[in-house]
Amino acid sequence: MATHYLEFEKPIAELEAKIEELGLLAATSGSFETEIDGLKRKADQLRKKTYGALDPWQKTQVARHPQRPHFVDYLDALFTDYVELRGDRQFGDDQAILGGLARFRGQPVVVMGHEKGHDTATRLTHNFGMARPEGYRKAVRLMDLADRFGLPVLTFVDTAGAYPGLGAEERGQAEAIARSTERGLVLKTPMIATVTGEGGSGGAIALAAANRVLMLEHSIYSVISPEGAAGILWRDGARARDAANAMKITGPDLLAMKIVDRVIPEPMGGAHAEPDAAMLSVGDAVWEELQALMPLTPAELRKQRSDRFYAIGRL
Structure with missing residues (x-):
């Protein structure tokens, strides 16, 4: 390539x-x-x-790089015995979010993530990683399964945001995102989320209401895209660079505000330059965090998660 x-x-x-x-x-x-x-x-x-x-706008470009590792790449590199589970048992299957059962370094887990696709055909199949309500309801179903069998949940976040189409709104997009976020917050098993590219809006938090939220060095995590913020603030999407600089969307700022818990270094030139090394670093970081969470009781996990999110924005 x-x-x-x-x-x-x-x-x-x-x-x-x-x-x-x-x-x-x-x-x-x-x-x-x-x-x-x-x-x-x-x-x-x-x-x-x-x-x-790199300034925040340049990091945004790196986070969106088409050759950056995607969820399917992490599946191949870090997991074994993966069995995909499809459908939300209400409407259909959304391929913008993939997930199922797997082993992570021998540990059985439930794993899921946004998939953007690598070429025109796969991008259309996966809707550029922008999930519809059935994608978030599938995520809830997978988290229910994790709770039932006591399995840790590992999520990989990479989306510009939830799909804003008419059909998605008619089928309850906001409610589906809220249910997925709520389900993550009340899980009785460890949950670790990793932002590998873009972490955009409610579409991201629906898979990131976790005990530990990690992000790659050149990823971004924000309530809205820089272009969207520029359109609202200045009625000019061309001022996306100004918005990115003002929004505090990169690792150091998010770590300082305790919105994320850990920033994973990337190889020089970004994760797209050395994808195998980048994915290995992610695997090592997730494994380390998982080992720290596994001894906690269900009550301790839920309290740690609620304390973590309640603390955001408080002085």
């Missing part, structure tokens, strides 16, 4: 294009190892400098 470069990565793209060009020339016109090594060092230094100083 060809590398997709973001706007602020153009200088890096130019250097890597020169490296590729010299590599092709070397096959016919002699060795260019010294020049190639020099350009590689320069590209690495530029990538390190660029990714060490």
Whole structure:
């Protein structure tokens, strides 16, 4: 797959294009190892400098990168014996949220997450990760199952928000999101949510009412998208950068406000640059948090969860 470069990565793209060009020339016109090594060092230094100083809008672009690992990738990398469970037992099956039973490093769990898709066909199948009410009702059904059998719940959040279409509203979108959020808050088993890309609005919190909320370094988590906020505040979606800068949507700000509990470092250049390393880091962090929660009783888990959310926004 060809590398997709973001706007602020153009200088890096130019250097890597020169490296590729010299590599092709070397096959016919002699060795260019010294020049190639020099350009590689320069590209690495530029990538390190660029990714060490990303502003919130640039992090938003990285969080939306089309080659960033998606839920299906995390399933393949971190879980075994996965059995998908479909349908909400009321209307249908929503493929924007996938989930089922699996083993995580030998531990039986219920796992679910938003899936955006990697190409045109899969993006349409998964509705770009924007779930309809039946997706959230499927999430409730899976959490009911986890409670019944005493299984931890692991969720992976990556959505711009819940689907705002007419049919979704007619079928009770707001109520379905509220029920899913409530179900997470009253679970008697450990629940860990990880924001892997975008964590947008109620569509995200419906899968993130957890004991521990983690996020990747270049992910975002917000009550509305920067474009949506700019449209409301200034009637101008083009001011999304201004909104992103003002909204405190990145890891350090969210950690300081205790909205998230942990920020997981990404490889240099973002999770899309080294997806296997990024997913391994996520797995290690989730496993560590799960081991800390497993000894707690159902009452302690529910109290910890309620205390965590009640504390947000309080001075």
